[in-house]
Amino acid sequence: xxxxxxxxxxxxxxxxxxxxxxxxxxxxxxxxxxxxxxxxxxxxxxxxxxxxxxxxxxxxxxxxxxxxxxxxxxxxxxxxxxxxxxxxxxxxxxxxxxxxxxxxxxxxxxxxxxxxxxxxxxxxxxxxxxxxxxxxxxxxxxxxxxxxxxxxxxxxxxxxxxxxxxxxxxxxxxxxxxxxxxxxxxxxxxxxxxxxxxxxxxxxxxxxxxxxxxxxxxxxxxxxxxxxxxxxxxxxxxxxxxxxxxxxxxxxxxxxxxxxxxxxxxxxxxxxxxxxxxxxxxxxxxxxxx
Numbered sequence: 439x440x441x442x443x444x445x446x447x448x449x450x451x452x453x454x455x456x457x458x459x460x461x462x463x464x465x466x467x468x469x470x471x472x473x474x475x476x477x478x479x480x481x482x483x484x485x486x487x488x489x490x491x492x493x494x495x496x497x498x499x500x501x502x503x504x505x506x507x508x509x510x511x512x513x514x515x516x517x518x519x520x521x522x523x524x525x526x527x528x529x530x531x532x533x534x535x536x537x538x539x540x541x542x543x544x545x546x547x548x549x550x551x552x553x554x555x556x557x558x559x560x561x562x563x564x565x566x567x568x569x570x571x572x573x574x575x576x577x578x579x580x581x582x583x584x585x586x587x588x589x590x591x592x593x594x595x596x597x598x599x600x601x602x603x604x605x606x607x608x609x610x611x612x613x614x615x616x617x618x619x620x621x622x623x624x625x626x627x628x629x630x631x632x633x634x635x636x637x638x639x640x641x642x643x644x645x646x647x648x649x650x651x652x653x654x655x656x657x658x659x660x661x662x663x664x665x666x667x668x669x670x671x672x673x674x675x676x677x678x679x680x681x682x683x684x685x686x687x688x689x690x691x692x693x694x695x696x697x698x699x700x701x702x703x704x705x706x707x708x709x710x711x712x713x714x715x716x717x718x719x720x721x722x723x724x725x726x727x728x
Contacts, residue, residue: 468550560604563620614638
Protein backbone atom coordinates (compact mmCIF):
# COMPACT_ATOMS: atom_id res chain seq x y z
CA UNK A 439 0.00 0.00 0.00
CA UNK A 440 2.74 2.57 0.81
CA UNK A 441 4.29 1.89 -2.60
CA UNK A 442 0.92 2.34 -4.32
CA UNK A 443 0.33 5.65 -2.52
CA UNK A 444 3.79 6.81 -3.53
CA UNK A 445 3.15 5.84 -7.15
CA UNK A 446 -0.18 7.69 -7.18
CA UNK A 447 1.47 10.74 -5.64
CA UNK A 448 4.16 10.73 -8.33
CA UNK A 449 1.54 10.40 -11.06
CA UNK A 450 -0.51 13.24 -9.58
CA UNK A 451 2.56 15.45 -9.34
CA UNK A 452 3.50 14.66 -12.94
CA UNK A 453 -0.02 15.51 -14.08
CA UNK A 454 0.16 18.85 -12.31
CA UNK A 455 3.52 19.57 -13.91
CA UNK A 456 2.11 18.73 -17.35
CA UNK A 457 -0.91 20.94 -16.76
CA UNK A 458 1.28 23.86 -15.68
CA UNK A 459 3.58 23.36 -18.64
CA UNK A 460 0.63 23.40 -21.04
CA UNK A 461 -0.47 26.91 -20.08
CA UNK A 462 0.19 29.55 -22.71
CA UNK A 463 2.04 32.48 -21.18
CA UNK A 464 1.05 35.93 -22.39
CA UNK A 465 2.37 39.37 -21.45
CA UNK A 466 0.51 42.64 -21.97
CA UNK A 467 2.76 45.71 -22.19
CA UNK A 468 1.05 49.09 -22.36
CA UNK A 469 -0.34 52.10 -20.55
CA UNK A 470 -3.71 53.25 -19.24
CA UNK A 471 -5.41 52.00 -22.40
CA UNK A 472 -4.38 48.51 -21.26
CA UNK A 473 -4.81 48.77 -17.50
CA UNK A 474 -8.21 50.43 -17.62
CA UNK A 475 -7.88 54.06 -16.55
CA UNK A 476 -9.60 56.19 -15.39
CA UNK A 477 -10.54 54.26 -12.27
CA UNK A 478 -13.34 56.70 -11.46
CA UNK A 479 -15.05 55.93 -14.76
CA UNK A 480 -14.33 52.24 -15.12
CA UNK A 481 -13.27 50.87 -11.71
CA UNK A 482 -14.77 47.54 -12.62
CA UNK A 483 -12.10 47.13 -15.31
CA UNK A 484 -8.96 48.46 -13.63
CA UNK A 485 -9.78 46.54 -10.46
CA UNK A 486 -11.17 43.45 -12.17
CA UNK A 487 -9.94 40.21 -10.55
CA UNK A 488 -6.30 41.25 -10.11
CA UNK A 489 -5.51 37.95 -8.38
CA UNK A 490 -6.11 36.10 -11.66
CA UNK A 491 -3.20 37.84 -13.41
CA UNK A 492 0.37 38.79 -12.53
CA UNK A 493 1.13 42.50 -12.45
CA UNK A 494 4.91 42.62 -12.92
CA UNK A 495 5.00 46.09 -11.36
CA UNK A 496 3.24 44.85 -8.23
CA UNK A 497 0.48 47.45 -8.58
CA UNK A 498 -2.37 44.98 -8.17
CA UNK A 499 -4.04 45.88 -11.47
CA UNK A 500 -6.41 43.58 -13.34
CA UNK A 501 -7.46 45.69 -16.33
CA UNK A 502 -7.97 44.45 -19.86
CA UNK A 503 -5.55 41.53 -19.25
CA UNK A 504 -7.86 40.25 -16.51
CA UNK A 505 -10.87 40.52 -18.83
CA UNK A 506 -8.90 38.54 -21.40
CA UNK A 507 -8.01 35.94 -18.77
CA UNK A 508 -11.66 35.54 -17.80
CA UNK A 509 -12.67 35.10 -21.44
CA UNK A 510 -10.09 32.34 -21.88
CA UNK A 511 -11.39 30.57 -18.79
CA UNK A 512 -14.94 30.75 -20.14
CA UNK A 513 -13.67 29.31 -23.40
CA UNK A 514 -11.90 26.43 -21.62
CA UNK A 515 -8.44 27.70 -22.56
CA UNK A 516 -5.38 27.77 -20.33
CA UNK A 517 -3.53 31.10 -20.34
CA UNK A 518 -1.12 32.41 -17.73
CA UNK A 519 -1.50 36.19 -17.98
CA UNK A 520 0.98 38.88 -16.97
CA UNK A 521 1.00 42.64 -17.47
CA UNK A 522 3.42 45.54 -17.18
CA UNK A 523 1.86 48.97 -17.62
CA UNK A 524 2.74 52.61 -17.00
CA UNK A 525 0.38 55.58 -17.47
CA UNK A 526 1.05 57.87 -20.41
CA UNK A 527 3.98 55.87 -21.74
CA UNK A 528 4.91 54.39 -25.11
CA UNK A 529 6.83 51.26 -25.95
CA UNK A 530 10.09 53.21 -25.75
CA UNK A 531 9.60 53.60 -21.99
CA UNK A 532 9.14 49.88 -21.49
CA UNK A 533 12.28 49.13 -23.47
CA UNK A 534 14.49 51.70 -21.76
CA UNK A 535 13.07 51.49 -18.22
CA UNK A 536 11.43 48.09 -17.82
CA UNK A 537 13.60 45.80 -19.92
CA UNK A 538 14.70 43.56 -17.06
CA UNK A 539 11.14 43.32 -15.76
CA UNK A 540 9.48 42.26 -18.99
CA UNK A 541 12.01 40.52 -21.22
CA UNK A 542 11.41 36.89 -20.33
CA UNK A 543 10.45 33.78 -22.36
CA UNK A 544 6.73 34.43 -22.96
CA UNK A 545 4.68 32.57 -25.58
CA UNK A 546 2.66 35.64 -26.59
CA UNK A 547 3.34 39.36 -26.14
CA UNK A 548 0.86 42.18 -26.83
CA UNK A 549 2.43 45.64 -27.16
CA UNK A 550 0.37 48.83 -26.87
CA UNK A 551 2.00 52.24 -27.24
CA UNK A 552 1.05 55.89 -26.77
CA UNK A 553 -2.45 56.83 -27.95
CA UNK A 554 -1.32 59.37 -30.58
CA UNK A 555 1.64 57.16 -31.62
CA UNK A 556 4.05 59.79 -30.30
CA UNK A 557 3.27 62.15 -27.40
CA UNK A 558 5.47 64.91 -28.84
CA UNK A 559 4.75 64.32 -32.52
CA UNK A 560 1.15 63.07 -32.86
CA UNK A 561 0.71 60.75 -35.82
CA UNK A 562 4.39 59.93 -36.20
CA UNK A 563 5.10 56.18 -35.95
CA UNK A 564 8.92 56.52 -35.81
CA UNK A 565 9.27 55.82 -32.07
CA UNK A 566 6.79 52.96 -32.24
CA UNK A 567 8.58 51.41 -35.21
CA UNK A 568 11.99 51.61 -33.55
CA UNK A 569 11.12 50.34 -30.09
CA UNK A 570 8.54 47.72 -31.00
CA UNK A 571 11.22 46.25 -33.23
CA UNK A 572 13.78 46.30 -30.43
CA UNK A 573 11.34 44.70 -28.00
CA UNK A 574 10.37 42.08 -30.57
CA UNK A 575 14.03 41.18 -31.00
CA UNK A 576 14.54 40.95 -27.23
CA UNK A 577 11.50 38.72 -26.71
CA UNK A 578 12.49 36.57 -29.68
CA UNK A 579 15.89 36.00 -28.14
CA UNK A 580 14.15 34.69 -25.03
CA UNK A 581 11.75 32.49 -27.02
CA UNK A 582 12.23 32.08 -30.79
CA UNK A 583 8.60 30.95 -31.12
CA UNK A 584 7.08 33.98 -29.39
CA UNK A 585 3.94 35.41 -31.01
CA UNK A 586 4.20 39.21 -30.88
CA UNK A 587 1.15 41.36 -31.63
CA UNK A 588 0.55 45.10 -31.61
CA UNK A 589 -2.63 46.63 -30.14
CA UNK A 590 -3.77 49.51 -32.39
CA UNK A 591 -6.00 51.70 -30.23
CA UNK A 592 -8.97 54.00 -30.77
CA UNK A 593 -9.74 57.54 -31.85
CA UNK A 594 -9.68 60.00 -28.98
CA UNK A 595 -12.73 62.26 -28.99
CA UNK A 596 -10.72 65.04 -27.33
CA UNK A 597 -8.18 64.90 -30.18
CA UNK A 598 -10.94 65.03 -32.80
CA UNK A 599 -13.57 67.47 -31.53
CA UNK A 600 -11.46 69.96 -29.57
CA UNK A 601 -9.74 72.80 -31.52
CA UNK A 602 -6.33 71.95 -30.06
CA UNK A 603 -6.59 68.29 -31.04
CA UNK A 604 -4.18 66.84 -33.58
CA UNK A 605 -7.13 65.37 -35.54
CA UNK A 606 -9.44 68.36 -35.13
CA UNK A 607 -11.94 68.70 -37.96
CA UNK A 608 -11.45 65.18 -39.24
CA UNK A 609 -14.03 62.35 -39.04
CA UNK A 610 -14.00 60.51 -35.73
CA UNK A 611 -12.85 57.31 -37.44
CA UNK A 612 -9.74 58.89 -38.95
CA UNK A 613 -7.49 58.89 -35.91
CA UNK A 614 -7.99 55.15 -35.39
CA UNK A 615 -7.15 54.56 -39.06
CA UNK A 616 -4.00 56.68 -38.79
CA UNK A 617 -2.98 54.88 -35.60
CA UNK A 618 -3.54 51.56 -37.35
CA UNK A 619 -1.37 52.68 -40.26
CA UNK A 620 1.42 53.47 -37.80
CA UNK A 621 1.17 50.05 -36.19
CA UNK A 622 1.10 48.43 -39.62
CA UNK A 623 4.34 50.22 -40.45
CA UNK A 624 5.89 48.89 -37.24
CA UNK A 625 4.74 45.35 -38.06
CA UNK A 626 6.17 45.57 -41.58
CA UNK A 627 9.48 46.84 -40.23
CA UNK A 628 10.05 43.74 -38.11
CA UNK A 629 9.84 40.15 -39.33
CA UNK A 630 9.39 39.16 -35.68
CA UNK A 631 6.04 40.92 -35.24
CA UNK A 632 3.18 38.71 -36.36
CA UNK A 633 0.44 41.28 -36.77
CA UNK A 634 -1.79 44.08 -35.52
CA UNK A 635 -4.95 43.76 -33.42
CA UNK A 636 -7.62 46.14 -34.84
CA UNK A 637 -9.07 47.53 -31.61
CA UNK A 638 -9.54 51.07 -32.89
CA UNK A 639 -11.25 49.82 -36.01
CA UNK A 640 -13.60 47.73 -33.87
CA UNK A 641 -14.56 50.99 -32.16
CA UNK A 642 -15.11 52.57 -35.59
CA UNK A 643 -17.33 49.64 -36.55
CA UNK A 644 -19.41 49.96 -33.36
CA UNK A 645 -19.97 53.64 -34.16
CA UNK A 646 -20.77 52.99 -37.83
CA UNK A 647 -23.24 50.28 -36.83
CA UNK A 648 -25.16 52.71 -34.63
CA UNK A 649 -24.29 50.86 -31.43
CA UNK A 650 -22.00 53.55 -30.05
CA UNK A 651 -22.35 57.33 -30.05
CA UNK A 652 -19.87 59.12 -32.36
CA UNK A 653 -19.56 62.38 -30.41
CA UNK A 654 -19.65 62.46 -26.60
CA UNK A 655 -19.53 66.26 -26.58
CA UNK A 656 -23.06 66.74 -27.96
CA UNK A 657 -24.86 64.35 -25.62
CA UNK A 658 -25.56 60.65 -25.79
CA UNK A 659 -27.93 59.62 -28.56
CA UNK A 660 -30.89 57.53 -27.45
CA UNK A 661 -30.27 53.80 -27.47
CA UNK A 662 -26.51 54.16 -27.94
CA UNK A 663 -23.56 53.53 -25.65
CA UNK A 664 -20.55 55.74 -25.02
CA UNK A 665 -17.25 53.97 -25.68
CA UNK A 666 -15.31 56.83 -24.05
CA UNK A 667 -14.86 57.64 -20.39
CA UNK A 668 -15.99 61.09 -19.14
CA UNK A 669 -12.57 62.54 -20.10
CA UNK A 670 -13.35 61.66 -23.76
CA UNK A 671 -9.86 60.18 -23.95
CA UNK A 672 -9.80 56.84 -22.19
CA UNK A 673 -12.37 54.09 -22.62
CA UNK A 674 -15.55 53.48 -20.71
CA UNK A 675 -16.37 50.01 -19.44
CA UNK A 676 -17.95 49.35 -22.86
CA UNK A 677 -14.82 50.47 -24.68
CA UNK A 678 -12.49 48.29 -22.63
CA UNK A 679 -14.85 45.34 -23.01
CA UNK A 680 -14.70 45.74 -26.80
CA UNK A 681 -10.91 46.03 -26.65
CA UNK A 682 -10.65 42.83 -24.61
CA UNK A 683 -13.02 40.98 -26.96
CA UNK A 684 -10.98 41.98 -30.01
CA UNK A 685 -7.73 40.90 -28.38
CA UNK A 686 -9.30 37.63 -27.24
CA UNK A 687 -10.51 36.82 -30.74
CA UNK A 688 -7.21 37.60 -32.41
CA UNK A 689 -4.93 35.87 -29.90
CA UNK A 690 -6.96 32.71 -29.35
CA UNK A 691 -8.55 32.36 -32.78
CA UNK A 692 -11.95 31.95 -31.12
CA UNK A 693 -15.01 33.82 -32.34
CA UNK A 694 -15.91 36.39 -29.64
CA UNK A 695 -19.58 35.56 -30.23
CA UNK A 696 -18.89 32.08 -28.83
CA UNK A 697 -18.76 33.65 -25.36
CA UNK A 698 -22.48 34.42 -25.56
CA UNK A 699 -24.64 37.29 -24.40
CA UNK A 700 -24.85 35.94 -20.86
CA UNK A 701 -21.12 35.45 -20.32
CA UNK A 702 -20.07 36.40 -16.79
CA UNK A 703 -17.48 39.13 -17.51
CA UNK A 704 -20.17 41.42 -18.93
CA UNK A 705 -22.33 40.74 -15.90
CA UNK A 706 -19.45 41.43 -13.54
CA UNK A 707 -18.72 44.86 -15.02
CA UNK A 708 -22.32 45.92 -15.56
CA UNK A 709 -22.90 45.38 -19.28
CA UNK A 710 -26.37 44.20 -20.29
CA UNK A 711 -26.63 40.96 -22.30
CA UNK A 712 -27.92 42.69 -25.43
CA UNK A 713 -25.01 45.14 -25.46
CA UNK A 714 -22.53 42.35 -24.73
CA UNK A 715 -23.83 40.40 -27.73
CA UNK A 716 -23.68 43.48 -29.95
CA UNK A 717 -20.07 44.21 -28.99
CA UNK A 718 -19.11 40.56 -29.46
CA UNK A 719 -20.58 40.74 -32.96
CA UNK A 720 -18.65 43.93 -33.73
CA UNK A 721 -15.36 42.36 -32.60
CA UNK A 722 -16.02 39.20 -34.62
CA UNK A 723 -16.92 41.14 -37.78
CA UNK A 724 -13.87 43.37 -37.52
CA UNK A 725 -11.54 40.43 -37.02
CA UNK A 726 -13.12 38.62 -39.96
CA UNK A 727 -12.64 41.67 -42.19
CA UNK A 728 -9.13 42.29 -40.95
